[in-house]
Amino acid sequence: MEKKSQTRRPSGPPRGRQDKMVTAVSYVVMTVLGLVCLLPCLHVASKAVSNNVAVTLGKVYFWPNGFQLDSLRYVLTETGYVNALKNSIVVTVIGVAGSMLITILFAYPLSEPQLRGRGVLTILCMIAMVFSGGLVPTYMVFRTMGFLNTRVALIVPHLLSIFNLLIVRNSFEGLPDGVKESARIDGAGDFQVLFSVVCPMSKPVLATVSMLYAVSYWNNYFDASIYITKDSLKTIQVYLKNVTADINSVADALKSATGAAISSDGMIACAVTLTVIPIIMVYPFVQRYMVQGITIGSEKG
Amino acid sequence: MKKRQTNKKDSLPAVPFRTRLHKDLMYIRRHPGMYLMIIPALTVLLIYKFIPYYGILIAFKDYNIFAGKNPLDAIAASDWVGFYWFEKLFKGKDFMKVLMNTLIINFEKIVWIFPIPILCAIMLNEIGHRAYKRLTQTVIYIPHFFSWVIVYGIFLSLLSSSGVVNGFLQALGFEKIGFFTDTSVFRGVLVFTEGWKSIGHTTIVYLAAITGLDMELFDAARVDGAGRLKQIWHITIPGILPSIVLMLILKVGHILDHGFEQVLLFYNSTVYDVADIIQTYVYRQGIGRMEFSYSAALGLFNSVVAFVLIVGANAISRKTLHRSIW
Numbered sequence: 001m002e003k004k005s006q007t008r009r010p011s012g013p014p015r016g017r018q019d020k021m022v023t024a025v026s027y028v029v030m031t032v033l034g035l036v037c038l039l040p041c042l043h044v045a046s047k048a049v050s051n052n053v054a055v056t057l058g059k060v061y062f063w064p065n066g067f068q069l070d071s072l073r074y075v076l077t078e079t080g081y082v083n084a085l086k087n088s089i090v091v092t093v094i095g096v097a098g099s100m101l102i103t104i105l106f107a108y109p110l111s112e113p114q115l116r117g118r119g120v121l122t123i124l125c126m127i128a129m130v131f132s133g134g135l136v137p138t139y140m141v142f143r144t145m146g147f148l149n150t151r152v153a154l155i156v157p158h159l160l161s162i163f164n165l166l167i168v169r170n171s172f173e174g175l176p177d178g179v180k181e182s183a184r185i186d187g188a189g190d191f192q193v194l195f196s197v198v199c200p201m202s203k204p205v206l207a208t209v210s211m212l213y214a215v216s217y218w219n220n221y222f223d224a225s226i227y228i229t230k231d232s233l234k235t236i237q238v239y240l241k242n243v244t245a246d247i248n249s250v251a252d253a254l255k256s257a258t259g260a261a262i263s264s265d266g267m268i269a270c271a272v273t274l275t276v277i278p279i280i281m282v283y284p285f286v287q288r289y290m291v292q293g294i295t296i297g298s299e300k301g
Numbered sequence: 302m303k304k305r306q307t308n309k310k311d312s313l314p315a316v317p318f319r320t321r322l323h324k325d326l327m328y329i330r331r332h333p334g335m336y337l338m339i340i341p342a343l344t345v346l347l348i349y350k351f352i353p354y355y356g357i358l359i360a361f362k363d364y365n366i367f368a369g370k371n372p373l374d375a376i377a378a379s380d381w382v383g384f385y386w387f388e389k390l391f392k393g394k395d396f397m398k399v400l401m402n403t404l405i406i407n408f409e410k411i412v413w414i415f416p417i418p419i420l421c422a423i424m425l426n427e428i429g430h431r432a433y434k435r436l437t438q439t440v441i442y443i444p445h446f447f448s449w450v451i452v453y454g455i456f457l458s459l460l461s462s463s464g465v466v467n468g469f470l471q472a473l474g475f476e477k478i479g480f481f482t483d484t485s486v487f488r489g490v491l492v493f494t495e496g497w498k499s500i501g502h503t504t505i506v507y508l509a510a511i512t513g514l515d516m517e518l519f520d521a522a523r524v525d526g527a528g529r530l531k532q533i534w535h536i537t538i539p540g541i542l543p544s545i546v547l548m549l550i551l552k553v554g555h556i557l558d559h560g561f562e563q564v565l566l567f568y569n570s571t572v573y574d575v576a577d578i579i580q581t582y583v584y585r586q587g588i589g590r591m592e593f594s595y596s597a598a599l600g601l602f603n604s605v606v607a608f609v610l611i612v613g614a615n616a617i618s619r620k621t622l623h624r625s626i627w
Contacts, residue, residue, distance in 0.1 A: 018529065019530075022427055023427055023428075023429065025424070026424035027433075029421070030425055034437045034441055037444055037497065040497075043465060044454070044455050047458065058463060058464075060465075102342050105339070105341055105342065106341070106342035108335075115335060116324075116325040127350075128351075130607075132353075132604050133354050133356055134353070134356075134583070134597060134601060134604050135580065135587060135588070136583065136587040136600055137356025138349070140373060140593075141348065141349075141353050141356060141372075141373065143371075143372045144371040157349055159345045191338075219446075219447075219448035221566070226584075237450045240450045241450050265458065265461070272451060272455055276447065276451060279446050279451075283446065287439065287442060291509075294506050
């Protein structure tokens with residue numbers, strides 16, 4: 001009976017007991033997974049805005065208990081958060097701009113089949129992608145070049161991602177030849193073709209790739225932790241790590257500066273929350289382009 | 302594929318060498334811009350990749366950082382010692398420990414985490430309510446954008462001895478667990494947090510592969526009376542199998558150089574025995590204790606094996622799936 005009704009409706013909602021089971025299990029499992037992702041964040045955010053006593057006693061779960069914003073305000077103003085945030089923004093903005101320029105400039109010649117020396121360049125990229133000089137030799141070079149304690153050390157390691165380069169190159173390769181040719185016939189030089197024809201036609205891919213770069217600059221912890229020792233240049237990731245590492249001294253300093261006693265649990269929760277907020281704010285925007293990027297990536301193969 | 306074709310054209314025996322050279326020169330003269338464009342990227346690669354390759358030499362030298370005007374200059378000024386550091390490394394007890402830790406941690410991650418996003422993508426695809434599907438997608442994707450420091454902060458908050466998880470355990474009458482100090486559970490923490498951060502993203506990668514499948518196949522299967530499970534088994538899974546295999550190959554290819562930042566943030570001296578991986582060990586010995594040559598030797602070992610694994614994995618994927626990362 002059920003089978004007959006199915007043949008009459010080639011698409012639509014699930015029918016039959018088994019189909020309904022599949023759907024039900026899917027809803028349940030995905031809801032559980034969503035909660036597993038969401039609840040830890042909710043817990044930390046609740047701790048950040050809950051009464052200190054409740055936090056210390058462990059009486060905060062997934063909702064604020066005794067709502068207050070004082071802890072957040074103290075951590076925001078007294079622990080160097082703003083400066084670290086500023087540094088991260090500066091590095092990310094300059095870095096993404098530089099990365100995009102370098103990536104676009106390199107991807108275009110690589111996408112031209114007639115380019116002489118294309119094979120050699122491609123091989124160089126492959127080597128750079130899969131073989132790393134290693135931590136210690138890279139550190140030596142940075143030290144020799146005087147990059148230590150400068151923002152350059154935070155930008156150079158991410159300036160060119162070969163993976164992103166290949167995405168852009170593939171998208172340039174996919175453009176119809178005719179458009180480029182007609183621009184050339186009109187007398188446009190290589191730079192003109194690239195910036196006034198090729199780039200405008202590849203906007204979605206370029207947006208996605210700049211997101212990928214932004215995430216890699218923003219989230220980088222390691223480079224900032226070994227190349228930067230000056231407090232004034234610390235990024236938000238190092239800031240958060242430092243707060244969690246010497247939570248007691250940070251809490252003491254805060255107490256002597258403001259007279260506010262915040263539990264170490266509460267402090268960590270505040271610092272984490274403040275670090276997550278910028279991400280949540282740009283998330284809707286980033287997510288759209290990243291999902292797009294995945295589709296591009298899967299077409300790439 | 303494209304690359305191979307152009308290569309073939311380049312090496313056609315019919316074109317004499319001088320004509321080819323002439324053509325090359327003509328092209329370069331007509332398109333100087335193309336070569337200007339390459340310069341910034343090559344400079345970056347030189348500084349960040351190719352000059353450090355020269356620094357690898359310190360693995361074969363008794364490197365003294367103060368032997369020259371600057372650390373790079375000092376490489377040439379230091380004495381050759383051949384494979385001294387490698388012998389020291391392979392004879393020492395630390396090497397086996399960190400190698401095994403690296404392999405075990407990354408192997409456990411693959412075993413526990415790898416299948417989950419595949420199932421999740423299939424289940425997410427079964428959710429008919431569009432808004433709910435989008436909401437779930439949005440929520441599970443968020444942790445991917447958190448840095449490891451944030452993930453560490455969140456789980457420190459949850460798993461510390463005064464954290465909510467230990468609170469629940471105590472309320473249920475169990476003993477507290479030292480998630481960051483107990484050698485028997487620490488790897489579990491690494492695996493779980495890795496999953497927490499990455500599952501949503503990988504799920505969406507597979508979901509994109511499912512969305513790319515030919516809808517007519519599903520319609521035809523429905524017409525033939527196939528239920529949801531049969532469609533999943535006979536259409537969805539075979540359809541995304543190339544993506545699955547490619548992912549698995551890549552994961553295995555990165556088994557030696559994955560997880561550095563995570564371990565660096567999560568571990569501490571009480572769990573070195575189970576958590577110290579090659580790169581964290583190189584970091585502590587090299588940057589921390591200034592044992593430059595010794596740690597560069599281990600770093601080189603790591604890079605070479607990782608290189609072989611990645612190139613090998615890619616070759617397998619190209620042979621079997623006609624897909625590769627480049």
